Amino acid sequence: MFEQIFENVRQKSPLIHNITNYVTVNDCANMLLACGGSPIMADDLDDAVEITAICGGLNLNIGTLNQRTIPAMFAAGKRAKELGHPVVLDPVGAGASKLRTDTALELLNEVHPTVIRGNISEVKTLALGSGTTKGVDADIADKVTEDNLDGAVAFAKDFAKRTGAVIAITGAIDVVVDGERAFCIRNGHPMMSAITGTGCQLSALTAAFVTANPDTPLEAAAAAVCAMGLCGEIAFQRLTEMDGNSSYRNYIIDAMYRLTPAVLGEGAKYEVR
Amino acid sequence: MFEQIFENVRQKSPLIHNITNYVTVNDCANMLLACGGSPIMADDLDDAVEITAICGGLNLNIGTLNQRTIPAMFAAGKRAKELGHPVVLDPVGAGASKLRTDTALELLNEVHPTVIRGNISEVKTLALGSGTTKGVDADIADKVTEDNLDGAVAFAKDFAKRTGAVIAITGAIDVVVDGERAFCIRNGHPMMSAITGTGCQLSALTAAFVTANPDTPLEAAAAAVCAMGLCGEIAFQRLTEMDGNSSYRNYIIDAMYRLTPAVLGEGAKYEVR
Amino acid sequence: MFEQIFENVRQKSPLIHNITNYVTVNDCANMLLACGGSPIMADDLDDAVEITAICGGLNLNIGTLNQRTIPAMFAAGKRAKELGHPVVLDPVGAGASKLRTDTALELLNEVHPTVIRGNISEVKTLALGSGTTKGVDADIADKVTEDNLDGAVAFAKDFAKRTGAVIAITGAIDVVVDGERAFCIRNGHPMMSAITGTGCQLSALTAAFVTANPDTPLEAAAAAVCAMGLCGEIAFQRLTEMDGNSSYRNYIIDAMYRLTPAVLGEGAKYEVR
Numbered sequence: 084m085f086e087q088i089f090e091n092v093r094q095k096s097p098l099i100h101n102i103t104n105y106v107t108v109n110d111c112a113n114m115l116l117a118c119g120g121s122p123i124m125a126d127d128l129d130d131a132v133e134i135t136a137i138c139g140g141l142n143l144n145i146g147t148l149n150q151r152t153i154p155a156m157f158a159a160g161k162r163a164k165e166l167g168h169p170v171v172l173d174p175v176g177a178g179a180s181k182l183r184t185d186t187a188l189e190l191l192n193e194v195h196p197t198v199i200r201g202n203i204s205e206v207k208t209l210a211l212g213s214g215t216t217k218g219v220d221a222d223i224a225d226k227v228t229e230d231n232l233d234g235a236v237a238f239a240k241d242f243a244k245r246t247g248a249v250i251a252i253t254g255a256i257d258v259v260v261d262g263e264r265a266f267c268i269r270n271g272h273p274m275m276s277a278i279t280g281t282g283c284q285l286s287a288l289t290a291a292f293v294t295a296n297p298d299t300p301l302e303a304a305a306a307a308v309c310a311m312g313l314c315g316e317i318a319f320q321r322l323t324e325m326d327g328n329s330s331y332r333n334y335i336i337d338a339m340y341r342l343t344p345a346v347l348g349e350g351a352k353y354e355v356r
Numbered sequence: 357m358f359e360q361i362f363e364n365v366r367q368k369s370p371l372i373h374n375i376t377n378y379v380t381v382n383d384c385a386n387m388l389l390a391c392g393g394s395p396i397m398a399d400d401l402d403d404a405v406e407i408t409a410i411c412g413g414l415n416l417n418i419g420t421l422n423q424r425t426i427p428a429m430f431a432a433g434k435r436a437k438e439l440g441h442p443v444v445l446d447p448v449g450a451g452a453s454k455l456r457t458d459t460a461l462e463l464l465n466e467v468h469p470t471v472i473r474g475n476i477s478e479v480k481t482l483a484l485g486s487g488t489t490k491g492v493d494a495d496i497a498d499k500v501t502e503d504n505l506d507g508a509v510a511f512a513k514d515f516a517k518r519t520g521a522v523i524a525i526t527g528a529i530d531v532v533v534d535g536e537r538a539f540c541i542r543n544g545h546p547m548m549s550a551i552t553g554t555g556c557q558l559s560a561l562t563a564a565f566v567t568a569n570p571d572t573p574l575e576a577a578a579a580a581v582c583a584m585g586l587c588g589e590i591a592f593q594r595l596t597e598m599d600g601n602s603s604y605r606n607y608i609i610d611a612m613y614r615l616t617p618a619v620l621g622e623g624a625k626y627e628v629r
Numbered sequence: 630m631f632e633q634i635f636e637n638v639r640q641k642s643p644l645i646h647n648i649t650n651y652v653t654v655n656d657c658a659n660m661l662l663a664c665g666g667s668p669i670m671a672d673d674l675d676d677a678v679e680i681t682a683i684c685g686g687l688n689l690n691i692g693t694l695n696q697r698t699i700p701a702m703f704a705a706g707k708r709a710k711e712l713g714h715p716v717v718l719d720p721v722g723a724g725a726s727k728l729r730t731d732t733a734l735e736l737l738n739e740v741h742p743t744v745i746r747g748n749i750s751e752v753k754t755l756a757l758g759s760g761t762t763k764g765v766d767a768d769i770a771d772k773v774t775e776d777n778l779d780g781a782v783a784f785a786k787d788f789a790k791r792t793g794a795v796i797a798i799t800g801a802i803d804v805v806v807d808g809e810r811a812f813c814i815r816n817g818h819p820m821m822s823a824i825t826g827t828g829c830q831l832s833a834l835t836a837a838f839v840t841a842n843p844d845t846p847l848e849a850a851a852a853a854v855c856a857m858g859l860c861g862e863i864a865f866q867r868l869t870e871m872d873g874n875s876s877y878r879n880y881i882i883d884a885m886y887r888l889t890p891a892v893l894g895e896g897a898k899y900e901v902r
Contacts, residue, residue, distance in 0.1 A: 105378040105651040106658055106670050112379055112552035117601050122552060124379050125453065127422035133453040149673035151424065151697065180671065180679035277886065279658035279668060321598055325867055327886025328663050329879040333602040340550065340600025378651040383875075385652055385825035390874050395825060397652050398726065400695035406726035424697065594871055606875040613823065613873025 085306040086348040088296050093119040093344070097294035100138040100163075101287055102126045102156050104146030104175065107280025110332065111142075111287040117339035118310070120291035131155035135162045139169075140294030142287050143190060145183055146175035153186055160194030169293040169300065172196035172248075173286035178208035188212065191246065198293055198304050200251040200286045203227055203235070210242040227256045236265040236356055249304045251289065253282060257312065259305040266305035269352040270312025272319045277328040281335070285311045288339075309351035314338035316350070358579040359621040361569050366392040366617070370567035373411040373436075374560055375399045375429050377419030377448065380553025383605065384415075384560040390612035391583070393564035404428035408435045412442075413567030415560050416463060418456055419448035426459055433467030442566040442573065445469035445521075446559035451481035461485065464519065471566055471577050473524040473559045476500055476508070483515040500529045509538045509629055522577045524562065526555060530585065532578040539578035542625040543585025545592045550601040554608070558584045561612075582624035587611035589623070631852040632894035634842050639665040639890070643840035646684040646709075647833055648672045648702050650692030650721065653826025656878065657688075657833040663885035664856070666837035677701035681708045685715075686840030688833050689736060691729055692721035699732055706740030715839040715846065718742035718794075719832035724754035734758065737792065744839055744850050746797040746832045749773055749781070756788040773802045782811045782902055795850045797835065799828060803858065805851040812851035815898040816858025818865045823874040827881070831857045834885075855897035860884035862896070 098121045103111055112122040125134035132155075135141055141163040143156050163170050172194070174187035187209055190196065199206065203225045227235045235258050239250045244262035251259045257268035275281045289307040296303035318334035326334075371394045376384055385395040398407035405428075408414055414436040416429050436443050445467070447460035460482055463469065472479065476498045500508045508531050512523045517535035524532045530541035548554045562580040569576035591607035599607075644667045647657055658668040671680035678701075681687055687709040689702050709716050718740070720733035733755055736742065745752065749771045773781045781804050785796045790808035797805045803814035821827045835853040842849035864880035872880075 104670070106654050106668075108379050109382060109552060109655060113602050113605065116550050116552060122379075123449065123452070124377070124420050125449075126420060127455065129423065130421060130453050130455040133455070134449075137452055147670050147672060148676060149697065150675065151422065176669065176671075176680075179669070179683060180676050182673065182676040182679070277662050279655060279662060325880070325883060325887065327883030329659050329882035329886070332659065333606065333879065334598070336602035337598060337600030340602070341598065381652050382655060382825060386875050386878065389823050389825060395652075396722065396725070397650070397693050398722075399693060400728065402696065403694060403726050403728040406728070407722075410725055424695065606879065607871070609875035610871060610873030613875070614871065 084302055085309060085351050086344040088292060088303050088306040089310065089344040089347050091295040092291055095295040096121055097139040097291050098123060099140050099142055099287060099290045099294060100125065100135050100159065101142045102131060102152060102159060103142060103144035103283060106146060107283040110280050110336065111284050113336050114284040114339060115287050115291055117336050118288055118291055126152040126155050128155045128158060131159040132162045135159040136166060140290045141168055141170045142290040143170065144173040144175055144283055144286055145187055146283065148183055148186055156190060157193060160190060164194060169197040169290065169297060170194055171198045171200060171286050171290040171293065173283060174199065174201045174205045174209055177201065177205040184208055196248050197300055198249040198251060198289055200253065200289055202282065203252050203254055206242065206250060206252050210238065227252065227254045227258060232256060232267060236260065236267065240265060249300050251304050251308055253285065253308060257308045259301065259308055261301045264301065265356045266353045267356055268305065268308050268312060270309050270316060272315045274319060274331060275315045278332045305353065309353060310339065310342060310347050313347060313350040314342060357575055358582060358624050359617040361565060361576050361579040362583065362617040362620050364568040365564055368568040369394055370412040370564050371396060372413050372415055372560060372563045372567060373398065373408050373432065374415045375404060375425060375432060376415060376417035376556060379419060380556040383553050383557050383609065386609050387557040387612060388560050388564055390609050391561055391564055399425040399428050401428045401431055404432040405435045408432040409439060413563045414441055414443045415563040416443065417446040417448055417556055417559055418460055419556065421456055421459055429463060430466060433463060437467060442470040442563065442570060443467055444471045444473055444559050444563040444566065446556060447472065447474045447478045447482055450474065450478045457481055469521050470573055471522040471524060471562055473526065473562055475555065476525050476527055479523060479525050483511065500525065500527050500531060505529060505540060509533065509540065513538060522573050524577050524581055526558065526581060530581045532574065532581055534574045537574065538629045539626045540629055541578065541581050541585060543582050543589060545588045547592060547604060548588045551605045578626065582626060583612065583615060583620050586620060586623040587615060630848055631855060631897050632890040634838060634849050634852040635856065635890040635893050637841040638837055641841045642667055643685040643837050644669060645686050645688055645833060645836045645840060646671065646681050646705065647688045648677060648698060648705060649688060649690035649829060652692060653829040656826050656830050656882065659882050660830040660885060661833050661837055663882050664834055664837050672698040672701050674701045674704060677705040678708045681705040682712060686836045687714055687716045688836040689716065690719040690721055690829055690832055691733055692829065694729055694732055702736060703739060706736060710740060715743040715836065715843060716740055717744045717746060717832050717836040717839065719829060720745065720747045720751045720755055723751045730754055742794050743846055744795040744797060744835055746799065746835055748828065749798050749800055752796060752798050773798065773800050773804060778802060778813060782806065782813065786811060795846050797850050797854055799831065799854060803854045805847065805854055807847045810847065811902045812899045813902055814851065814854050814858065816855050816862060818861045820865060820877060821861045824878045851899065855899060856885065856888060856893050859893060859896040860888060
């Protein structure tokens with residue numbers, strides 16, 4: 084199944100509009116190109132709606148959120164939904180400040196994203212309407228582990244039911260759910276957290292996968308999560324004893340560029356609950 | 357000829373002011389350093405005019421165009437022209453939205469850039485005052501090929517005559533023209549389109565080459581296009597079977613850092629029509 | 630001493646808020662992760678104060694300074710000082726424009742940074758209230774050399790006394806001083822100036838080191854400068870004949886990721902005057 088999903092990305096080359104932070108935007112663009120998609124970025128209110136209309140999907144990321152681009156996010160998000168385009172919301176740092184929490188909650192309520200992709204802390208913030216976040220990393224007390232996996236799945240399914248969105252919670256174990264089914268994913272490598280923006284890249288990637296597979300957003304999002312994690316594994320194997328997080332960043336994008344549907348199909352580690 | 361042009365870049369180390377998008381700005385800065393130039397970025401109206409005055413050339417790039425920086429582009433562009441500095445205009449995504457198209461056309465009319473560097477779709481948008489663009493990539497129906505090369509050259513020369521600018525249309529075959537002569541360039545590699553911002557980097561590079569060679573803007577722009585393409589070839593040779601677009605990005609900038617005037621002279625593939 | 634300082638960074642993993650330019654922000658984030666810290670970026674007035682409060686330290690960098698983010702710098706800076714957090718000021722391009730010079734001087738006077746990290750030209754601008762800067766590189770006539778080192782140390786100590794800040798002037802020889810003591814540092818490699826943002830990365834790194842060692846800001850800043858320079862040396866050793874400034878950028882961050890306190894202790898080259 085994931086093979087066909089990835090094949091569709093390569094074949095359709097979805098054009099993804101990203102309104103995203105300036106910290107990791109270059110890596111997001113190269114990751115989209117690596118998977119077979121195509122990126123475009125426009126964040127001015129006068130530009131974003133029109134750019135959204137020529138794209139196939141939209142990726143909204145609230146890192147480095149600011150008053151200038153917030154209206155563009157809402158306008159582009161609503162336009163994308165009118166056009167039937169998938170919208171991914173990455174609530175970077177929700178819970179860390181009122182501006183981020185409020186904006187993410189309003190985007191959730193007004194745009195109705197197709198997929199929400201964040202760490203457990205950010206997603207809990209959205210689900211509970213409040214929370215705490217240590218920067219952009221998940222609250223350690225709230226890590227998804229084998230012990231609390233069933234609880235995390237139930238929490239995520241409930242949130243998915245309430246919002247109608249696919250919920251992708253990423254961490255040591257990734258949980259991707261709609262209201263009915265959960266993909267529990269064990270791809271990836273801990274060193275990925277030593278790179279800025281692997282989460283942002285995954286959200287962009289998810290937008291490409293869901294855009295190329297509009298009828299199966301749950302499976303498409305799960306495939307994107309597996310693909311990113313698998314590339315983290317492949318890239319880790321490649322590290323020499325002089326390589327650190329900067330080369331690792333390049334190698335992960337490289338691995339996505341080289342990844343084939345067959346290798347994704349074989350390497351994806353998940354169970355459905 | 358290209359040897360001397362490149363030698364001048366290395367010798368003079370032109371300081372280039374860039375008002376450019378936040379997606380590819382870091383690679384533009386490193387590409388400028390790689391060629392022997394020096395980058396500076398300022399995009400606030402209160403800052404940009406003064407920074408322009410201490411530089412030798414100006415690179416205007418309308419990716420991630422926004423209302424805050426548009427006035428800075430016009431003010432810096434006019435100041436640069438008053439000072440006799442070369443100005444490069446990269447109309448990223450012209451044709452894809454009204455804001456981009458209108459702004460690019462107004463910059464063309466009010467700033468009178470020394471060089472316009474874009475893909476065929478963007479340049480056609482400027483030349484015709486309208487058009488369509490699939491994101492930041494050239495419209496496939498409008499690719500410059502061996503079959504339509506004469507037509508593309510005639511179109512570009514006409515646009516160059518009307519504007520007084522050197523026109524650099526890049527793609528599988530690159531066409532760099534003034535009103536009289538055309539350099540048709542066959543350097544480069546198709547994989548360069550799998551990296552975000554090779555076009556942006558080329559525009560920054562072109563600004564450095566033209567600034568260091570103010571009396572020969574046509575030849576300087578053509579040399580920059582050859583140098584970028586040649587580095588794409590050299591970097592491609594270096595790729596291992598695990599390398600993808602992210603390492604390729606690094607290798608192209610590395611290749612520019614290592615490129616010598618002699619190697620450029622030998623490796624440049626062009627004909628003059 | 631530097632071993633323990635670096636050990637503290639690795640152990641405490643300080644969360645650093647960066648209000649910085651969009652040119653080099655990604656490398657700053659990866660450098661912070663490489664040293665063991667954690668980055669967060671927020672530049673909107675409504676967001677920056679709250680984000681500052683959840684962090685341990687603040688890094689203010691005035692590259693690509695603009696009217697939207699200036700108020701956020703002042704508000705975050707004042708909040709950080711109220712909370713007793715270290716603040717690093719990187720006056721990128723001070724002296725190159727009135728906006729940059731004035732803003733840097735006001736930040737100096739109103740925020741009272743813990744550390745000021747810049748090149749000699751930028752620091753002279755702040756110290757003298759005026760000056761000239763060739764872009765973001767030090768004025769060549771003002772390089773710190775063996776011949777004028779005593780004068781530079783005296784100048785820096787005087788400025789440190791007047792401001793109460795640790796002053797870190799980086800160049801071929803680095804000078805890190807408070808009002809009493811000076812670390813004269815000879816780590817680093819000339820090729821580091823062929824990469825955009827090594828200075829920005831160092832300022833972010835300094836914020837992490839000082840935040841993890843709040844009682845010894847002079848030693849912590851000196852350790853950061855040594856660590857950055859040592860990574861420049863280690864990364865240079867790794868370069869192949871095809872590598873240029875882009876790979877060198879990656880290798881320096883990689884070297885920081887791999888650096889151990891013991892290697893820093895052995896490799897730091899400094900004298901105290």
